[in-house]
Amino acid sequence: MSPIQDLKLTYTIPNNRKTLSEGDTIRGSVTFSLTKRVKVKRIVVKVKGDARVEWTEGGGDEETSYSGHRRYFKLKENLVPEGAELHKGSHHFKFKLKIPEEDMPPSFKGPHGKIVYMLEAKISRSWWLPSLMQEELNFTPKSSLLHNQVMCPHTGSVRKEFGVFSKGQIRLTATVDKKVCSQGDTLSIVVKISNFYSQKIRPKFSLLQKTVFRARTSTKTHEQSLCTMVGDTIKGNTEDTVSCRMRIPIDAVLTVHNCDIISVDHYLKVYLDVSFGFDPIVIFPLIIVPLRCVTRKPGKNVGPCPAGPVGPPSYSDLPPPAFPPEPYPTSGVPGYYGYPAPDPTQYANTASGFSNQWQQLVTPPCLFNAAFPPPPPTAPSLFQEAPPTYESLFPDLNYTNDFSEPDENSELQRENK
Template sequence: MADKVKMLGLFFDNDQGKGYSSGEVVSGHILIDLSVPIQITAIRLHVTGCARVGWIDGSQIRTLGAFSLVSTPSSLFQCAEEREYLCLSKTLLEATADNDGLMLEEGRHEIPFELELPQRHLVSSFTGKHGSVCYLVKAVLQRPNHHDQHVCRELPIISHVDVNSPELVCPVSENNEKMVGRWILASGPVSLKVNIERTGYNNGELVPIYAEIENCSSRLVMPKAVIYQIQTYKAKGKTISCKQVVASVRGNHVPSGCSVTWNGKTLKIPPVSPSILNSDILRVEYSLAVIVQIPGAKKLKVEFPVVIGTTPYNDFASRSLSMISGFSTGWLPLTLPDTPEAPPNYADVVPQEEFEQHRPPVSPSQQSEELERQPASQTFSYIHEFRFRPPPLYSEIDPNPMEYQTVFSV
């Protein structure tokens, strides 16, 4: 009788989207294609989500002389944990008490659905080496005297991480140095200084790296920049981590006695999962490292933690937040200065004798009336004579020091 249902499908309206987040509505439809009419009891929808981590712990090893015996399988045990993040159910169609079932005619039927996700923060979907975070939507077709038929689809969930938060937009810098060789065989130090503009980025962004590599050793060294993904799993009181390179860029070799400067060398963020920081059994973190490889010696490294987010970077808003954050950490706030005090009057500064000597014989109003009555040629000559009149004599010795001090005292 199962062949009466030719197809049972589950479709989302935004199949091309990047995923759903807390508070959003998941919408779509269930497609049922029937070869003959059938009677159904109900059509239900279930949404579940959980994180599962697990690995086999076989770290118990006994050493006998030159031989090592790995513990037997009976001593191996599985470290596993599980956390439930989502559990929702909704009935789309159901037979009532008045009838034993609902009839669906032959052909295709589309049953739409809408389901609102909770407002609480959900952990982003992820699949890693020792665990995963997975959300599933299951549509169940119930028929009288038949086994339930169902179809499942994975529901991508994204927990948004804002890269414009104050702690992610501040520049960071660090330096490190390593002496190549030891004792009398030491050839000199290799120093590394690195800084980046911020620690929050999105997929596809270019990370400008500013670095200074100084090679005072006798060896040829080579710098490179790397982005690591660090997966951390916790179960049964134990922790296991794995670290892998997701992006890298190499620089030019630095000969002995030379230095190289990276003035914004770029490293592109690949399409990776956003940072997962809100789960107690599974974490996904990232770091950016600048490494100097030294032949015959351990590498020199400077490493910064970075956060891969989901919201677009806003340069103006981020700068404002960083300024506010700076004020809260003790910076002096930028305030406009008070209105400047008016300068002293000329007559108050220059001695009375000198003022009387250079004071015009008539008042300014009389002067303007006289200029209006004079012809233009005489007015020009008067202005020309006034323009080239020498200024009052200046002396570094104040003839009236007490009076000068009284005038400018505050």
């Protein structure tokens, strides 16, 4: 029986936070008791950050294994001189370790890899197995994702023509109010649909996560749907505007762009379910960050959103979202809001046919409302660069059949809860 009993590792993070960030100092202690006098080789406390990937392909004699590893840092502190003799009884050692001020990815766990930050205490003795205590740390970086990112809306449109069983044209124009969002945040989505087609169609919304694992020259891709919502049916030969509020899951994985063997991206997929035809699809890239990373300082003045692509991402204080300062109530529908009156100086954007004057919709999560009046004429889109196509983001999938569609009855029941 080992003479080392009740080994415990305790620690605190600045401001009693539950997550660790670069530059933080970890303070803690290692406690244990000895049933007799013991000579130890060393007592060490370590903190380290590592990314690992591993998977196999093929089978039998043709099975191939792939693996990769990246170490971001490793710090250690020796608590006693090497070869020290410790008396019988209780022992208590304090330690202090400072995390490097470097750009490191957040904690992550996936089917083929993980990014893990670990704190451990180890007591080593000659000719004996070491006594080990480990605590996994939740690391969320303070920098590297939001530099020069702006809280402006995305806008994208797509047009499809059909002529096999019946002729017609469908146009989908969608706008989402932000491209940088936090865990637990809510996206406001407005879709304008022109259904010059004889068949009924339904708008659908999916929040997708795409993870790519890399080892040597090979990659392994994993896609999953985090949330799916279904809107009301749009009849043939009609035009309508549908609004939706989608909540980002509070436990959603953060976007990872600064790890060369693991990357995590998020997309909002807006599409129409068309019978006997290809579904029109618009894809919006999203960046998901911790809640504290999108908190704005009071009184900070922010200029207009720049046009065209922005600079490399990193964390920073963000300008307020591009919403009008006050809601505009719609008569007869308490709790709902329409669109602001058009500015006489605005001019129409016939290319998009959609409003960039955003109004935050005060509707419950997972609630759709197709009864909004059509939006006013609009100024040109703030973003010159069109959203990527679904096929370019998910080339390995048949985009007409990529995600199983939810059962409509169960989906509507879930929405009404």
